[in-house]
Each structure stands twice: as C-alpha cells, then as structure tokens.
Amino acid sequence: MFYILNNSKSGMIAQQQKLDIISNNMVNINTHGYKKIDSSFSSLFHKDLNIKGVPVTELNSSIGNGVKLTGIGRNKSQGSLQPTGINTDIAIDGNGFFKITDGNGQVSYTRSGAMNVDTFGRITDKNGNLVEVSYFDGVDSMNTGLSAKNMIVDKNGLVSTSDGKWICKINLYDAVGNGDLISKGENSFVPSGENVIMFQVQSDFYQGHLEMSNVDVAQEMTEMILAQRAYQMATKGINTADEMWSMLNNIR
Structure with missing residues (x-):
C-alpha cells in the first residue's frame, strides 16, 4: 500500500x-512571439520484488516508483505572421531573437517585434530598451535620421529611410550549447547558464507584421484533458489505499 x-x-x-505549464501556454495564446513550453516526464526507478515476504511469479518482477517531471524546454517552432x-x-520568419539592452545594461532576447523609434532615431522595443543593430559607416547613432514614419526594413533586416539613406542592419541571435533560454518575464529570455552561447544568425524579416504565438489551442486543450484524467486516476489510487487501510484496521 x-x-x-x-x-x-x-x-x-x-x-x-503539467497543468501549470499548459495553463501558462494558454494564457499566452495572444502574446506576440511567445514560444510554448514543452514538458517531458519519465518513470522513477523500479524496485525488484525478489525480497523476503513478497510472493512473485517471475524471478525478475519489479514495481515502479512513480513518475516525475524531467524536462522543460521552449518549443521554437515558427508562429504565424499577422499583418498589422x-x-x-x-x-522574424526563421530562427533567432532580437537582442535587447535595457537602461542598466542588462541583455535579454525576444521574438516580439513590436518596435518603436526614439528621438535619436534608434530602434527600441515597446519599453524603450535598445534593439541591437549594426550601423553603417557614416551613420551617427545619436542622430540617425530614422523615424517611425520613414523607416523601411527589407527581407534581410537592412534598415533605411524612405529617401534612400541606409541606416543599419538588425542583428539576430540564437542559443547553442548544453542548455536553453529561460523566461525573464514580459516575453523576454536570458541564457540558462554559462554553457549557453548566443551567436548571430540570419533569417527573413517582414515589416508591418507580428509573429503570433506558436501555441496550438486544440492541442493544449487535449493535453489538459489528459492531464486532468491522469490526476483523477492518481487520486483514486490514494482513495483505494485508504480503503484498504480501513479494512485492515477493522479486522479483529
């Protein structure tokens, strides 16, 4: 028992x-650039039953010791692009994250492409944090001449003004190594440890679009129902053990 x-x-x-993870995914269905969390589970070690007082029918009989969460990772599959x-x-259509630096010099990464242009003509995120770019020769980073109205971004991430002045290239980064990116909040991520290295990658850019989350509502609902049923079955196991204890206690 x-x-x-x-x-x-x-x-x-x-x-x-698992239900907590599914709930988090469901809440972020409409979060631009959100990458769903995947979870994996495995059985705990099995214990041999060839011990004194335990009747067995096979020499190598064993019993499981339950299950545990063994892995949580970001599903980096592409979300659909929505024109705005x-x-x-x-x-972003492909791999990579925008690199963001806040006012304290802290670096994070995001897939959310809801950008702004500040008074100096620098590209920022919605909170005013700088998006990393590589400026072309002759461009003053404190007076680029770029604005929200005249900004043009081509498929390669090259940024120019509507009058043909080339400003910069938007840099993208992705993670490689023995680890992953972990959430920092507000749809931004940081490397999970020193074993994760961020390197530049090239993907396609689509101006006037935002990437939607890659959460599949139908799949999440199915997973939620399965997890709820499994939870109910586990509670029945405890109820069964409780009934067995009651029967033993009532034996006179």
Whole structure:
C-alpha cells in the first residue's frame, strides 16, 4: 500500500506541474512571439520484488516508483505572421531573437517585434530598451535620421529611410550549447547558464507584421484533458489505499 500512496502522490504532483505549464501556454495564446513550453516526464526507478515476504511469479518482477517531471524546454517552432500595417512592427520568419539592452545594461532576447523609434532615431522595443543593430559607416547613432514614419526594413533586416539613406542592419541571435533560454518575464529570455552561447544568425524579416504565438489551442486543450484524467486516476489510487487501510484496521 505504501507503493500505491507513493506512486499516486508522484503522479498527482507531475500532472499538476503539467497543468501549470499548459495553463501558462494558454494564457499566452495572444502574446506576440511567445514560444510554448514543452514538458517531458519519465518513470522513477523500479524496485525488484525478489525480497523476503513478497510472493512473485517471475524471478525478475519489479514495481515502479512513480513518475516525475524531467524536462522543460521552449518549443521554437515558427508562429504565424499577422499583418498589422504598422511600420515599426517587424516579424522574424526563421530562427533567432532580437537582442535587447535595457537602461542598466542588462541583455535579454525576444521574438516580439513590436518596435518603436526614439528621438535619436534608434530602434527600441515597446519599453524603450535598445534593439541591437549594426550601423553603417557614416551613420551617427545619436542622430540617425530614422523615424517611425520613414523607416523601411527589407527581407534581410537592412534598415533605411524612405529617401534612400541606409541606416543599419538588425542583428539576430540564437542559443547553442548544453542548455536553453529561460523566461525573464514580459516575453523576454536570458541564457540558462554559462554553457549557453548566443551567436548571430540570419533569417527573413517582414515589416508591418507580428509573429503570433506558436501555441496550438486544440492541442493544449487535449493535453489538459489528459492531464486532468491522469490526476483523477492518481487520486483514486490514494482513495483505494485508504480503503484498504480501513479494512485492515477493522479486522479483529
């Protein structure tokens, strides 16, 4: 009965964690550039039953010890591109993240392309943090001549003004190494550790578009129903063990 309790407990914990992850994905369905969280689970070690007092029918019989959450990662599949008609909206079609630096010099990465242009003609995110770009020779980064109205971004991320002045190239980065990106909040991410290296990549840019989240509502609903059913089954295991204990206690 202790095995029933332990297995049921681990199952309830694991399924609750899965439900939390699914809920987070569902909440961010309409968050631009959001990448869904995938989870993986595995069985805990098995214990051999060839011990004194335990009847077995096979020499190598064993019993499981439950399940646990073993992995959480970002699903980096492409989200659909939604036209907005706004000059400063820039969608990425392919791999990579915009590199953002805030006023304190802290760096983060995002797929959200809802941009602005500040009074110096620099590209920023919606919070006024600088988006990393490489300026062309002769361009004064404190007076670029760029504005939200005259900005043109081509498919390669090259930025110019409507009168033909080339300003900069928008840089994209992706993660490589033994790790992943972790959420910093507000749809931004940072490397999970020193083993994750960010390197520049090239993808296509679409001005006047925003990337939608890659959350599949139907799939998340299906996963939620399965997790709820699994949680209910785990609770029944505890109820069964409780009934068995009651029967034993009533034996006279």
